[in-house]
Amino acid sequence: MKHASVLLQITQGDNDVYVQADFMGAVLKTSVIAGGGSSPTWGQGEILEFWPTCSGIPTVRLTAYDEDVGSANDELGMAQLNLSLQDAESRWERKEWYPLKHNGKDAGTVHAVIEWDPDPPEPKRRGVLVKVLEARNLPSMDFTGVFTAEIWPHFNA
Secondary structure, three states: OOOEEEEEEOOOOOOEEEEEEEEEEEEEEOOOOOOOOOOOEEEEEEEEEEOOOOOOOOOOOEEEOOOOOOOOHHHHHHEEOOOOOOOOOEEEEEEEEEEEEOOOEEEEEEEEEOOOOOOOOOOEEEEEEEEEEEEEEEOOOOOOOOOOOEEEEEEEO
C-alpha cells in the first residue's frame, strides 16, 4: 500500500517596493527597489513634488506597493496624512514614520519628509514636497499577491 505525505510550502518572493504619493488627484511614485523585501531604502531619499493651486492644505496619501510583472501590483499598506492642522500660510516640514494599514491591520511604516511652501514663484500655487526615505516591516507578498499555502503530495512506495 502506498502512503501519502503532505508537504505544506509557503511560496513568497521578495517585494519589489515603490511608494506612491497622491495629492489633490495628482499621483507620483518613487523608483522601484527591486528585492527591497520588507525594509527597502531610497538612500538619501526620493523627492516627489506637487505644485497645486489650492487654499488650505489637502490630505496626502502614501501607499506602498509590491510591483509585479504580468499582474496587478499588490498594495502593501496605506497612510492617509491629514495635514489640515498645519499652518497653510507658513513654510513647515514634518519628518516622521507614518504607520501603514492594509485591510484594517498594521502593515509597516514609511519614513518620509513632508514640506509645505505657501510662497512658490507662481501666484496662487502652493508647493508640497514628499521625500520618501525608507520603509520598515512591510508584509511579504508572493507571486499571486496573497499569502498562499501550496499542498504537494508525496507518495512512498
